[in-house]
Amino acid sequence: MTAELPPFVPGVFQAGASGPVLLGSRCGSCQQHFFPACELCPDCLSATSTAELGAHGRIYSHTVVRTKPPLGLPAPYAVGYVDLDDCGLRVFALLDPALVGRLQIGLPVRLAVAPLGTDQHGQPCLRPYFTAEPA
Ligand SMILES: [Zn+2]
DSSP: OGGGSOBSSTTSEEEETTEEEEEEEEETTTOOEESSOOSBOTTTOOBEEEEEEESEEEEEEEEEEOSOOSTTOOSSEEEEEEEETTTOOEEEEEEOGGGTTTOOTTOEEEEEEEEEEEOTTSOEEEEEEEEEOOO
């Protein structure tokens, strides 16, 4: 059933050998990575291509949101910036709601994809988020 759910946004992740991998883009000229993906490099205006950004990183900063959540997310939920190990990019991302109360700067995290919340039409969907690496 899980596999039948659509992603919240297409093209943000794909299945990898050991779990989901975050997708973004990479500039063909200056080699910078971007997330979310963009067609043209914001720095040099060259064309970009889809690039795997990896699945592992560390929390750079985080916050817990305790206002009414959008899109069927649980209350409270957490968001933050994650520094990705593979490409060095810092991405803004949803953090595992189960980590609220245990979030720490520097916490090693990995990408997960699971049914979480709803899409813009109120339908259940798969949503990527970062969760703690197994201890
Ligand atoms: Zn560029």
